[in-house]
Amino acid sequence: MPKINIKINTVKIGKKFNILLLFTQQIYMQLLEEIDGFLKTFGDGMLKDRISYSLTRDRYDSIYYKKLNMKKIGRFLSAEKSNKYVYFHFENYDLKVEARGDGVFKFSWTDGPKLPVENIEFDDLQLHDNTVSVGNYSISLDENGLYLKDQDGKLIYQGYIPDFNEVLSQSLRIFGDDLFSGLGEKAGPINLRGHVYRLWNHDAKGSYGPDSDPLYLNIPVLLHLHDDVSYLIFFENAGDATVDIGFSREDKVTFYFKSKPMVYYVITGDIKSIYSKFSEITGKPYRPPYWAFGFQQSRYSYMSSAEVRSIVDRFNELGIPLSAIYLDIDYMDEFKVFTFNSDRFWDVKDLTKYLGERGVRLITIMEPNVKMEPGYTIYDEAVKNGYFIKYPDGNIFYAPVWPLMAAFPDFSRNDVREWWGKKYDFMKKNGVSGFWHDMNEPAIFVAWGDNSMALSAAQSNGSHSEVHNLFGYYMDKAAYDHLSKTERPFILSRSGWAGISRYAWIWTGDTETSWKEMKQNLLTILHMSASGISLTGCDIGGFVGSPDAELFIRWLQSAIFYPLFRVHSNKKSKRREPWEFGEKYLGIIRDIIKLRHSFLPQIYSEAISSSITGIPMIRPVYWYSSNPDMLLVDDEYLFGDSILVAPIFSEHSTSRIVKLPPGLWYNLYSDEKVFGEIKVEAPLNMIPIYIRSGSIIARDEGKLILHVFHSEEGESAKIYIDAGGEDSELDISVSKDGKINIHRGSSIKAVTIKFHGVYVKGITINGNTKYIEDNLFEIEEGVNELQLIFQ
Structure with missing residues (x-):
């Protein structure tokens, strides 16, 4: 094997560390030589950068990342009312209790990084014999924990005394045949009970299927239904966490956090009121533009202006509605954000004008990384003004992604968000109508270890280990805050945190193409709804793989009322424009898209209603029935209160059983009045849809x-x-x-x-x-x- 010259960038962190790093580099130089053949065979030109970054990350984290070392809570001492609040005093900590009479309770054990939640007003509490009362609720405490009861003495929530050490843990009681949903984007069953999940925003590395975890968006929020009672628990924590939902112990849910704070809310009431109250804390969904609910066509990648024109022309020729078309990363100049490749898209202004005349918008992908290239304006400005995330010693954090070594803006800073937001003006001047935020977990290409940012990387509101799950949220906020000054923006994001719908839409990311994954998309969207996320969708047909006509049509039908109605796929997938499936199926596909567009006024109206109430648009059947048999209905969904969709999730199936919530329903196509459990025929050109009477x-x-x-x-x-x-x-x-x-x-x-x-x-x-x-x-x-x- 010929010798190769390799230079690995080092950083000055102190003499001892540089010696250790040099020794480690000598070992890995041998490894690099061994894989030189791999480089030549597979062409992974960034592999050396991956190894360099992984080494640097590990060394920094070994020095600067510190695990928690917290004192135990200790025994209970006393209770005290101070102003409107009540404090339970323990040996080493004070538990602050805040509450509202309508069923919102806040429990604070420790402080931590400032997180983007609203400061809501609480009511004046009453304290008597260590029991707090407010409205129709009471909170009492003993050696086993906290008890929240209603006015009839019915137990709503029991939380055990937390355990503090290297992690902060909080356990909740499971009462019986309880249902749990939420935690953000989870590829799990309709009831998450019996599973363990990690809460760490994470790139799925190109593809995922059912049970993959963690995924791109994670929120420490969990809906708990038991004995006709429901409550939501939400933790103000954006760091790494694990949730054990009755896996280790059938009678307990336990949240384990690797960073502070330990602050959480319990919200009770009927399910819709729970989400309305939750949105007061995290923010309500924004009001999107009408066009964004129409059919959107995407692919990784449309490679030129000419190709985009030809695709749009074909839609028009065939009479297929189209609201938007996407450009993936290949439109950029060397994957540099806020640039266009002048060879492929030299006429972007003319292109967007051409599309606009045909009622089509252009949406471009946007990355949160900035290529390390002196002379590149975005990079130079950020270096000059200190906008990039840095290691604790002041060195800029660099890591390999699509443009090779890149730096990352500290979106947690107001001034950085303002600077970044203004950069979208360049795209708007070129006629771009919407923005697709990708890789914003943030995702990084690594040789080993976690494919994200170093835990020790410093941001304005804490170390990355403490605020990792906020990175995408703040990127979305940067774009939204600027764009919303002049329009209702369209921002589609892969990552986020609690309240992300106030700034962006979320889709389920790089799913595999399979019948199982089509159904899993629905379950994942339902868990996002249970997490308070309203603007959701998926890659119709799956991202990785090539669906046949039947699977594609059934997937398109299943998404008929998802807020986002977008087809997308990767480079290796077969083309997925409607006509690619042949003349035999073109009419069916066209009719589905036309059906969707006929419902746009209703879909838009529901979105505006959601922005007012905070209640997500996509809802599981169990929201509308206390019947235990309805709790596990996992193959239907409601859009708002009035529309029930029962997709076909099995290959070659032309009928199914539909379980309707209580009341009378109308078959959309025949006006037949039905109720209860029914069998319905569903040939390939039909998806069962029912309308609630009174709608x-x-x-x-x-x-x-x-x-x-x-x-x-x-x-x-x-x-x-x-x-x-x-x-x-x-x-x-x-x-x-x-x-x-x-x-x-x-x-x-x-x-x-x-x-x-x-x-x-x-x-x-x-x-x-x-x-x-x-x-x-x-x-x-x-x-x-x-x-x-x-x-």
């Missing part, structure tokens, strides 16, 4: 039509309609005797209504009767009341 659904059928699904109790809805970037409200109610009241914003003119489930033969307005056909009629501008004439 009013907005659809675009060439014009806006409100579909009223009759209920004996009447119907009502508040619908938010996009009015050129603003929202216009439409309130409509139908009494059980047929009186309609409607109130609308000034931008809403005539309103068309179609009734289902009852025959309407006419309407009376101001004493004048008009007979109608097909249960369809128009309410003209200025008319706010009318009477239906039933058959």
Whole structure:
């Protein structure tokens, strides 16, 4: 083997360390020579950088990263009320209790890094015989821990006294056949009980399937349902953690944190109110642009302006709706963020104009790393102003990613976020409409060990070990804070933390292509909903692999009401544009996409409602039934309160059993009224969809039509309609005797209504009767009341 010249960058951390590093480098020089053949064979030009980084990371962490060494809590001493709060005094710590009468409780044992949560107002607590009372709740304490009870004495939550040492652990009681959901992005079953999960934002290294863990977005939040009681527990901690949900002990859930603080909330009530209250702490979802809910086409990668034009032209020729098309990393100049490859995309302004004339937006991928290249403006500015994350000794943190060695902005700093946000102006001036944040866990290419940042890397709000899970969140905030000054931005992010929907959408990342993973996508999205995340979706068809026509169609159908409706795949996957599956299936695919677009008014309205209430749009069936048999329904979902989707998750299946929540439901296609458990036929061109009676659904059928699904109790809805970037409200109610009241914003003119489930033969307005056909009629501008004439 020929000799090779290798230079590994070293850093000055002290004489002893440099000697140790030199010795270690000598060992690895031999290793590098051995793998020189590998380099030539496989062309991994960054392997030396990976090894260099992994060495440097390990040495820094061995010196600067320190595990916790906490005193034990000790025995309980006394309780004291101070101002509105109550303190339980222990030998070595004080537990501060804050609470609201509507069922929000905060327990603080230690301080720690400042995290992005809202300072909500709490009520004045009462203390009597070591028992705290507020509203209809009481909190008591004994040697076994804390007990939260309602006014009838029913136990809602029991938390044991924490254990402090090298980790901070908090255990909760499991009562019986309990259900647990949440923890962010988890590829687990509908009930996470019996499993152990890590909370550490982590690149899945190109592909993952069911049970892979950890993934890109992790949040220490868990929904707990037991005995018709529900509560949410949320920890203010963005560091590394592990959660044991009844795995080691069937009667306990235990959170283990490697860093401070130990501060957590318990929120109780009905499930929807829980998420509304949770959003007061973490922030409510933002209001996205209307177009973002349409069909989006992506691939790693479309390689030139000409290719993008041809794809968009083909969509138009075939009459397939398209809202946006993506550019993956190959559009950049040497993978440098905020650049375009001038050979492939020399005419980007003309390209975005061309797309815009056809109703299509351009979305570009954005990376959080900056190539280490003097003369590259972004890099030079950040070095000059000290914007990059550094090691504790002041050296800039460098690591290999797509542009080879790169540095990373400290997004936890306000000034860095402001600087970074302004850089998006360059993209906007070139006509880019949306941004796709990738690799922001952050992901790093390593030779061994964790594929992320050194634990000892210093950020403004703590060491990376303490705030790792906030990196992507703050990158998204940087973009959102700047872009939202002039528009409702579209930001799709791979990573984040609690409250991420206030800034960005989340998708399930680089999933494998399989029938099992298609179903797992739904379960993962349901766990994200249980974590308070509203704007979610997946790579339709899976990222790695090539679905056949049946799998692709069923995947497209399953995602029909996911907020994000995007097809994406990697370079090795077969092309996945709708026409690639052949003429036999093109019509089915086109019809699914058209069906999605017909529901855009309803989807948009639900998104605006979510931004007001904080309640996620995608919901599991068990939210709407206390029946134990409904707790484990894992192959259906609800969009809002009114629409139930029952996808086909089995190959060659053309029928399935659907379990409907209590009440009467309508088959979307036939208007058949059904309830309970039913068997439904579902040929390849059909996905079972049901509408709850009493619902009013907005659809675009060439014009806006409100579909009223009759209920004996009447119907009502508040619908938010996009009015050129603003929202216009439409309130409509139908009494059980047929009186309609409607109130609308000034931008809403005539309103068309179609009734289902009852025959309407006419309407009376101001004493004048008009007979109608097909249960369809128009309410003209200025008319706010009318009477239906039933058959």
